């Protein structure tokens with residue numbers, strides 16, 4: 001079996017970190033014989049410069065015909081004009097929608113050797129192992145009307161928060177299934193004291209809870225959940241929420257693991273079998289680090305490639321059906337970190353800092369030899 005992976009490096013630090021993720025994948029192939037063909041294409045600002053659009057229809061077609069897409073990041077000051085009709089981010093949104101990847105998994109782990117690098121007190125970080133399950137193809141990001149206009153008393157704008165029962169049900173199912181395969185706790189996050197979509201969400205979650213008597217379901221309001229994510233993060237297992245809440249809370253949760261540069265994500269178009277471990281589950285997916293294009297440090301070798309490398313591990317697990325290889329990459333990352341390797345974002349004062357490439361080389365070498 002040969003796998004086909006579409007690589008979309010994008011803008012800013014995207015190409016640097018994606019390059020390291022592919023390097024680590026090649027080390028996996030060298031070690032295990034895993035056969036992967038890589039196809040590269042442009043997305044975001046890079047695609048706008050070259051083709052005038054943030055993503056081409058043929059790129060979407062390539063994505064749909066691949067086993068997985070490895071994505072870097074999009075955006076940057078060059079394309080940041082608020083009046084511009086097209087933005088690089090639209091390339092990513094079109095890709096998510098075009099691939100139908102409605103379920104975004106953002107696991108947050110705290111490597112013990114990085115506890116001191118997080119702004120949260122080490123005793124609060126002990127035992128943190130959570131997954132944010134973010135609905136990715138609906139809600140405020142996509143629903144219409146979405147526009148700006150001029151009124152006689154000034155400008156106005158509207159975005160729409162809309163969810164159907166079917167959309168809510170399928171993302172909640174991902175949450176319940178993941179929780180079932182983990183520590184069996186599901187926190188459904190909403191704003192049911194104010195939002196109608198949230199009241200529907202809560203109702204559906206409670207109904208589905210009956211199908212999962214082994215999973216402890218709790219409802220949390222998004223504001224109080226945001227507070228608990230930093231004051232008592234170890235209490236969480238799986239958290240499931242709508243698109244915008246997930247965007248915000250996953251950035252917040254990243255401070256637990258010391259840096260946004262550490263976090264991977266998997267976006268899937270169907271409910272993964274269990275947690276993807278062991279059962280050869282496969283579904284075409286989109287894999288991207290949670291961080292953005294960080295234009296301020298682009299091209300300087302300062303970016304942390306761990307989020308991208310761990311995203312490749314998730315790709316091995318969820319789209320290529322290779323749980324052992326996924327675990328190998330995760331162990332290699334852990335070993336590199338316990339061995340003292342630090343990019344600038346996770347280094348303590350005075351600690352030696354390695355470049356993006358040095359971190360990638362070290363992880364690739366560990367994958368070959370561990």
Ligand code: IPM
Nearest residue numbers: 074075089092093247290292
């Ligand atoms: C993310 C990013 C994207 C999002 C942007 C780049 C459109 O912040 O993946 O979290 O808002 O989904």
Ligand code: MG
Nearest residue numbers: 247248251290
């Ligand atoms: Mg975000």
